Amino acid sequence: MSRPEGVSISVIKRLPRYYRFLGELKDQGMIRISSKDLSERMGLTASQIRQDLNCFGGFGQQGYGYNIESLYEEIGRILGVNKVRKAILIGAGNLGRAVALHMNFERRGFHIIGVFDKNAALSGQIIRGLPIRHTDGIYDFCKDNSPVVAILCIPSIAAQELTPELVKLGIKGYWNFSHYDIASNFPEVAVENVHLSDSLMTLSYKISNF
C-alpha cells in the first residue's frame, strides 16, 4: 500500500464492489482476470480499475492480469474486513432489529457485543443472542468492554444527545442511520451515513424524470 490518506472518497466507495465481484469470481473457481475483462463485467473502464487499484499498490502483473484470490485478499485487507472490531448497536426498534439480524457483521470485521434502547420495556429481550440493555448503561458497558464502533438506529435528536458521550467513551467509528450530522460536529471520528429517506426521495426523482 502506498499512501491511503490521499485516496479520494470516490475510489474508496468503489472498493466494496470490487471486493464483491472478486469474491464471486473466486467462488466460481476463476484464477486470473485482466482489468479489461473485469471492467466489462462491472460496467467500468479498464483504465479506472487500474487507476483505482494503483492507489494502493501494484497488484497486477504485466501480460498476465490480476490473480483473483490474492487481489480479493488485498482489497479485504485495505477495507479492514480482516480486523475484529467490537461494536454496539443503539436503538432496537424495527430498523435496529433488522440491521442486527440481517447483516453479516462478522464477515466484515465487526462483532456486535451490546444492544441498547432507551425504551425500558424492551430491556432483557434477546436480539442476536444479546439482551437489550437500557441506554443508561452505555457508560459502564463501554468502560468495561471498550467497543470502538457504534451503530446508530435512533432518531436525530437521540443521536445528538448521545454522540458527545460516545465520542468521549472512545468510540471511533459510527454507522449512522440518523440525520444527525456527526461528521461535522466531531471531525475526529469516522462516520458512514445511511440516509434511507434521502435514497427514497432520490428514487422518486428518478421515476419522475427518467
Place this chain on the structure above:
Amino acid sequence: MSRPEGVSISVIKRLPRYYRFLGELKDQGMIRISSKDLSERMGLTASQIRQDLNCFGGFGQQGYGYNIESLYEEIGRILGVNKVRKAILIGAGNLGRAVALHMNFERRGFHIIGVFDKNAALSGQIIRGLPIRHTDGIYDFCKDNSPVVAILCIPSIAAQELTPELVKLGIKGYWNFSHYDIASNFPEVAVENVHLSDSLMTLSYKISNF
C-alpha cells in the same frame, strides 16, 4: 423547471438534503434565507447551492434570497414527493419488515399496497395493515392493482429471477436492497440501490485510515 434531463446525479443526490434542511427551517418559523446563510448551515459553498437550484429554475430574488416555504415546495415538486405512487414490497424478512414499518412512505409520495414473500409460512401475517401474500400472486396482483414501484428486500438470486417479470408487469421504479444489478440489465427503468454491506465496508475502511 428548465430541463431536468441534463441534471447530473451529483446535484440530484443533494436535493433530499436541501429539502430536509428547508423543512426544518420552515418548521422553525423562518421565512427567508440567503444562499450564504444556508451554505454555512449545510457545510457547502453558497455558489454550489445557487448552481444546484438554477438547474431547475430561478427560485430566488436578488437582494433578498430565497423564500423558505416556496423553495421547500418547489424542491418537493422536483423530487416528486407530492405524487402518489403505488408500491409493492417484496421480501418480508427482517429487512423488509423494518423498511415497511420504519419508513414514512406517504410523506415521500409512496403508498404501499402489497407485501409479498416466497415463504408460504408467512402468508396471511399482517404488516403495516397489509397481509403478506405469496410471491406467486404478484402477477395477478399487479394486473389488478397496477403498482409502479417495487421495493426489493430479497437476496440477489431472487431479485434476478423476479425482476424480468416485474419489468414486464409495468413496474417503473425499483428501490433495490439486493446486489442484483437491475440498472444495467433493464436500462429503461429507474433504480435506486441501497447496498448496506458496501456501506459497512466503507465504514471499515474509514476507521482503518482516518
Place this chain on the structure above:
DNA sequence: TAGATTGTTAATCGATTAACAATC
C-alpha cells in the same frame, strides 16, 4: 438610492479516460 444577493459566466480543481512505454 444603496446594499444585498441572485443568476450566470469564467476559472479552477479533481476525477475519469486515453495512450503508451515498461515488462512479464
Place this chain on the structure above:
DNA sequence: TAGATTGTTAATCGATTAACAATC
C-alpha cells in the same frame, strides 16, 4: 521472442468554486 496487459503519464471531461454584472 512475441503477445498481452500492467503501471503511469498525459489529455479530457465534468463538477465545484470564484467572480461579477444584473436587479430586487
